Amino acid sequence: MFAVLKISALKSMELKRWTICGLLMLSASAYAHSAPKTVLVLGDSLSAEYGLNRGSGWVALLERKLKTEKIDARVVNASISGETTSGGRARLPALLAQHKPDYVIIELGANDGLRGLPVPAAQDNLRAMLAMAQKNNAKPLLLGMRMPPNYGRAYTERFFGMYGKLAKEYKTPLVPFILEGVAEKPNLFQPDRLHPTAQAHPIILANIWPTFLPMIKSK
Template sequence: MKPRHAASLLIALILFAASLFAAPSEKTLICFGDSITAGFGLDVSQAYPAALQHLLDTRGYHYHVVNAGVSGNTSKDAVARVQSILAQHPDVVLVEFGGNDGLRGLPLDLTRHNLDSVLTTLQAAHVKILLVGITLPPNYGQDYIHSFDAIYREAAAKHHVPLMPMLYNGIYTIPGTIQPDGIHPTAKGSQLIAEHMLPLITPLLRK
């Protein structure tokens, strides 16, 4: 083999070896939601997206978790903001909306339509999705609550996306997990939310 060809081959092998040992490129996971995602009443480092980031880091998932929660947002606001989410080129989006719709007694068909629009837009961009549901206090009546809860099940089935049916499942009964307003999680509650989400999110991720 001529020296020049040998040198070229050596360089190619070095570059190939370097690519094998290079740090994996970081992907983006966006938590797209309302005040629960934003961490209302907490420091942003205590909200569940921050807890989720830590859990993914310790398990070897190279994802940057973005907190895109805005307090007071309804599903209508989600529709208005979804293009700004896509502009960040996410690989995975966690969709957490509807609680404020229900608390305000907004028409269920409106919430259903808005969630459908958000999921359709994200899927058209080939983004992986976890849909997160929530329920309402008992004083809203069982008929309304049952119809409200069904929105998430129907949306998940229609779009074939994984569903976390109730964000607070198993949390309300644990002392110190909910703030005095009875609505928003504490830092402890946010940590538990992230832990409960993890098994649903990891099938959507790559190491």
């Protein structure tokens, strides 16, 4: 009889142990599910709110849009005015290690183009950033840019074309031209005629949002 009681007690203890383990696993799963997603934005002055009041640029608008849509995410804006693709490439490893983002939005290339830098060099830098993001289990989104026609047809076409080539190569979503609906309207630019006004940034976000929303809802 004592042997039976001992076996019964052991079974009861084993059941409790497995019950506790199960509860801990469920708790960890719930925490992982509820943890906010991290969106890293790596860009230049178009994303760094150059000439704007804080909170009026498209990145800040994106963060507010995510809250409105009840999507639990934090946005890290690592954009710097004047940034080039080489600068972004150099900074990205540390940013990935620090923030461990789920998504990386790459908005770079405009300063390379405005300086007339070689397209293959910019393309190589963007390629490296896309590869880094994917290697670190982050989904990249590439934001494309066009150069003004005064840079010559050959250069502007090669420059614009590199974004599509890279998006296809890395099977990553692409917004072909983030200034669609802005570039052709001089009244939406600051006096330097390079940087959009605050009124233009909701349009920029509207160009990005339809591509970004399916990404953040799919992971």
